[in-house]
Amino acid sequence: MTFRLQLSLLSISCTLVLAACSKAPVTPPDHAENANKAAAVWPQLALPVAQDAAMEQRISDMLATMTLPQKVAQMIQPEIRDISVDDMRQYGFGSYLNGGGAFPNDNKHATPADWIALAEAMYQASVDDSLDGSTIPTMWGTDAVHGHNNVIGATLFPHNIGLGAANNPALIEQIAAVTAREVMVTGIDWVFAPTVAVVRDDRWGRTYEGYSEDPAIVHDYAAAIVTGLQGAAGKDFLGAERVISTVKHFVGDGGTVGGDDQGDNIASEKQLFDIHAQGYVGGLQAGAQSVMASFNSWHGSKIHGDKYLLTDVLKDRMGFDGFVVGDWNGHGQIPGCTNDNCAQAALAGLDVYMVPTSAWKPLYHNLIAQAESGVIPLSRIDDAVRRILRVKLRAGLFDKPGPAKRPLSGKTGLIGSAEHRAVARDAVQQSLVLLKNNAKLLPLNPAQRILVTGEGADNIGMQSGGWTISWQGTGNTNSDFPGGSSIYSGIQQAVDAAGGRIELSADGSYGTKPDVAVVVFGEQPYAEGNGDLDNLEYQRGNKTDLALLKKLKADGIKVVSLFISGRPLWVNPELNASDAFVAVWLPGSEGAGVADVIMAKADGSVNVDFRGKLSFSWPATPQQQANVGDADYQPLLPYGFGLRYGEQSTLSNSLNEQVAIDNSLDDLVLFERAIKPPYQLVLHSGDSSKTMDSSVAQLGNIAVRTFDKAVQEDARRLTFSGAAKVSLTSAFPADLRSYAEAGSALMVELQHNGNVPDSVLIGMDCAQSCNSSINIAPQLKAMAADGWHTLSIDLACFAQQGADFSQIFTPLSLTTAAPLQLSFADIRLTPALAQSATVQCSE
Numbered sequence: 001m002t003f004r005l006q007l008s009l010l011s012i013s014c015t016l017v018l019a020a021c022s023k024a025p026v027t028p029p030d031h032a033e034n035a036n037k038a039a040a041v042w043p044q045l046a047l048p049v050a051q052d053a054a055m056e057q058r059i060s061d062m063l064a065t066m067t068l069p070q071k072v073a074q075m076i077q078p079e080i081r082d083i084s085v086d087d088m089r090q091y092g093f094g095s096y097l098n099g100g101g102a103f104p105n106d107n108k109h110a111t112p113a114d115w116i117a118l119a120e121a122m123y124q125a126s127v128d129d130s131l132d133g134s135t136i137p138t139m140w141g142t143d144a145v146h147g148h149n150n151v152i153g154a155t156l157f158p159h160n161i162g163l164g165a166a167n168n169p170a171l172i173e174q175i176a177a178v179t180a181r182e183v184m185v186t187g188i189d190w191v192f193a194p195t196v197a198v199v200r201d202d203r204w205g206r207t208y209e210g211y212s213e214d215p216a217i218v219h220d221y222a223a224a225i226v227t228g229l230q231g232a233a234g235k236d237f238l239g240a241e242r243v244i245s246t247v248k249h250f251v252g253d254g255g256t257v258g259g260d261d262q263g264d265n266i267a268s269e270k271q272l273f274d275i276h277a278q279g280y281v282g283g284l285q286a287g288a289q290s291v292m293a294s295f296n297s298w299h300g301s302k303i304h305g306d307k308y309l310l311t312d313v314l315k316d317r318m319g320f321d322g323f324v325v326g327d328w329n330g331h332g333q334i335p336g337c338t339n340d341n342c343a344q345a346a347l348a349g350l351d352v353y354m355v356p357t358s359a360w361k362p363l364y365h366n367l368i369a370q371a372e373s374g375v376i377p378l379s380r381i382d383d384a385v386r387r388i389l390r391v392k393l394r395a396g397l398f399d400k401p402g403p404a405k406r407p408l409s410g411k412t413g414l415i416g417s418a419e420h421r422a423v424a425r426d427a428v429q430q431s432l433v434l435l436k437n438n439a440k441l442l443p444l445n446p447a448q449r450i451l452v453t454g455e456g457a458d459n460i461g462m463q464s465g466g467w468t469i470s471w472q473g474t475g476n477t478n479s480d481f482p483g484g485s486s487i488y489s490g491i492q493q494a495v496d497a498a499g500g501r502i503e504l505s506a507d508g509s510y511g512t513k514p515d516v517a518v519v520v521f522g523e524q525p526y527a528e529g530n531g532d533l534d535n536l537e538y539q540r541g542n543k544t545d546l547a548l549l550k551k552l553k554a555d556g557i558k559v560v561s562l563f564i565s566g567r568p569l570w571v572n573p574e575l576n577a578s579d580a581f582v583a584v585w586l587p588g589s590e591g592a593g594v595a596d597v598i599m600a601k602a603d604g605s606v607n608v609d610f611r612g613k614l615s616f617s618w619p620a621t622p623q624q625q626a627n628v629g630d631a632d633y634q635p636l637l638p639y640g641f642g643l644r645y646g647e648q649s650t651l652s653n654s655l656n657e658q659v660a661i662d663n664s665l666d667d668l669v670l671f672e673r674a675i676k677p678p679y680q681l682v683l684h685s686g687d688s689s690k691t692m693d694s695s696v697a698q699l700g701n702i703a704v705r706t707f708d709k710a711v712q713e714d715a716r717r718l719t720f721s722g723a724a725k726v727s728l729t730s731a732f733p734a735d736l737r738s739y740a741e742a743g744s745a746l747m748v749e750l751q752h753n754g755n756v757p758d759s760v761l762i763g764m765d766c767a768q769s770c771n772s773s774i775n776i777a778p779q780l781k782a783m784a785a786d787g788w789h790t791l792s793i794d795l796a797c798f799a800q801q802g803a804d805f806s807q808i809f810t811p812l813s814l815t816t817a818a819p820l821q822l823s824f825a826d827i828r829l830t831p832a833l834a835q836s837a838t839v840q841c842s843e
């Protein structure tokens with residue numbers, strides 16, 4: 001009571017001395033020093049949206065009447081899988097999100113009407129003051145990062161890497177405007193885009209979310225996309241067809257050591273600004289209203305907890321007056337924090353905690369307690385809430401009707417409309433980069449006999465990459481893209497229209513020998529850390545696509561390679577085996593845009609010319625990380641490279657195919673954040689088995705679910721209610737003899753809950769009857785319950801049991817006859833650790 005009273009008195013005095021009060025956060029002693037430090041590198045920006053005195057007064061009035069719990073609720077952003085509409089009514093969250101692959105009612109095929117219904121229900125619950133006393137409207141944020149990509153039927157644009165190759169800011173603005181419209185149809189207010197990472201190490205799994213290694217492109221694109229999403233300041237800014245945008249991830253995500261996702265950036269402050277921050281300059285100058293803090297660190301300091309960067313630089317120096325939103329429990333990674341308890345982030349300048357999972361509730365209560373006890377000054381809470389309310393007011397959220405009644409709401413004809421798809425198809429055309437074109441093989445005359453083959457040929461999921469319907473972009477089939485086109489279907493249309501012959505085959509076989517083969521191959525979809533690589537060699541150790549190209553060449557057929565990828569990769573052998581080679585990146589739902597360019601008109605003349613130029617340098621070796629401007633710059637193909645029709649192909653047909661031999665055998669990683677392809681997690685119970693293809697799976701006596709150990713979904717929990725087995729299995733056997741010879745150990749990070757039966761078998765299975773297993777129950781029993789432990793087993797133990805390492809299908813299986821709960825995280829074969837393994841067998 002007393003407390004509430006004090007608070008409102010404080011707020012009233014704030015209203016009276018507004019100017020002083022809004023700038024009143026306790027000034028730490030280092031403030032002046034930091035301000036000077038920031039001023040030496042970072043510019044003050046001229047931002048296009050000025051503060052409005054009447055609006056600021058209105059915010060002060062609101063703050064004066066708000067309770068502390070209401071204020072803290074504005075700072076909490078839970079996820080739709082973890083809150084109900086009733087939670088919204090009770091707590092009045094300032095915002096909420098759907099993560100990648102999260103849909104209304106958990107239904108992948110949710111219709112636009114379902115999305116609107118959820119938006120409307122959440123909105124009405126937020127303005128309903130019956131429980132929380134608050135009528136402040138909430139807002140919904142989503143990752144519309146290449147179109148409204150969580151929604152079935154939406155127009156999906158090429159991922160950013162392809163757009164960078166188009167180098168056309170006007171096109172980008174158009175794409176963003178289309179995306180905003182499709183998002184508005186579903187009642188959503190806010191998108192977590194653009195990603196303005198300047199990617200300097202292409203081993204990073206998020207390379208494709210970046211436009212370029214060149215800060216100049218990123219700077220201009222950031223401005224264009226923010227303008228397209230939000231509208232232009234002073235014109236249709238945050239009008240009826242626009243959404244709030246988020247420039248992310250601040251700052252340095254594209255420059256971590258080794259290209260590690262969520263890693264450490266050790267650039268100097270000057271480089272941080274000159275290279276990695278240019279997208280913020282462009283984006284903020286276009287009026288971006290939110291900035292997402294990055295998972296990465298800068299010189300070891302997690303950005304979510306870095307007051308210098310979030311407050312001194314971004315807010316105080318650059319003048320950003322919108323709000324800083326966190327990334328997916330990113331606050332929990334600050335030393336001393338957990339997902340549900342973290343005052344440090346607010347103190348550093350985080351305004352909105354993105355807090356998926358059930359952590360939102362304890363976090364909310366902890367923040368209230370920390371504000372009450374003074375750990376977090378009330379002035380900091382007020383500043384955060386002021387920023388959030390400012391953006392809501394600028395976006396007109398207090399005046400607009402509920403999501404269901406807004407002008408574009410429910411205009412489902414706009415989702416994937418012909419007009420929108422035309423923009424995407426144009427973008428596909430502009431994004432393609434022609435790397436090689438021997439004897440001017442392209443464009444292809446559509447009146448000939450054409451074989452289209454390769455795994456990506458008729459595969460809209462593969463050509464769309466990660467962040468497509470599901471988070472990782474996996475698990476989709478062509479029927480999940482109504483209205484979209486595969487690369488094959490575009491070629492087919494051109495060929496049919498010209499009276500040519502076309503054959504589609506998955507494996508390169510054909511009925512009649514074709515005049516030319518178009519082979520579509522490349523990376524399978526991935527997102528975030530799951531796409532991180534050790535080096536850039538394509539299909540290392542398993543060159544099935546190269547074999548396909550060579551087979552066709554050996555048959556005397558000309559080969560056109562269309563390479564689907566989220567980054568440049570080392571493909572010298574594949575380039576040598578191709579007569580023409582096009583980097584198609586991740587074109588999205590309008591695969592037909594590829595045919596527009598590679599197919600000639602019926603009379604053989606050029607239909608649409610290539611315009612794309614590499615916005616990333618193409619590597620000369622698997623280890624190379626070349627960036628334009630480097631002192632010793634020797635990529636295979638430089639930044640800006642891209643042939644047009646009529647130009648002479650310059651690439652040799654005998655590029656070096658030798659990979660420098662690395663004598664030290666690397667770890668064979670089977671599970672690190674995700675199960676590593678080609679392995680899949682398979683459940684076996686009774687006579688049936690089933691592959692796990694989403695975040696939960698259940699079969700008979702066994703249930704498996706993903707959960708977060710250190711980062712998102714980096715662990716699996718196995719709950720056995722009786723006899724069952726779980727395995728990591730591939731469709732093809734692997735030759736693991738070199739691991740056995742190198743004295744390797746199988747390393748498994750695991751945790752149990754204290755109930756361990758007497759027999760828990762870890763096995764390795766081979767092609768025929770050469771399965772082997774070892775009882776690890778004694779080791780498990782020796783491990784304390786509920787903690788993480790590393791179990792290591794000398795591979796020789798499996799050999800003694802009869803394992804044939806030349807043909808291992810299942811490098812790990814777990815079998816129990818009795819109930820057991822066991823979780824595992826990292827799993828790998830590590831050379832030279834047999835000697836120190838927990839379970840040893842070599843004599």
Ligand code: BGC
Pocket residue numbers: 098099100143192248327328528
């Ligand atoms: C990603 C963000 C994304 C967020 C919400 C995070 O893991 O880093 O880019 O906006 O999840 O899905």
Ligand code: BGC
Pocket residue numbers: 098099100101102328471528712713
């Ligand atoms: C979730 C996705 C989310 C992602 C953010 C995953 O654990 O399943 O929905 O977008 O984390 O990184």
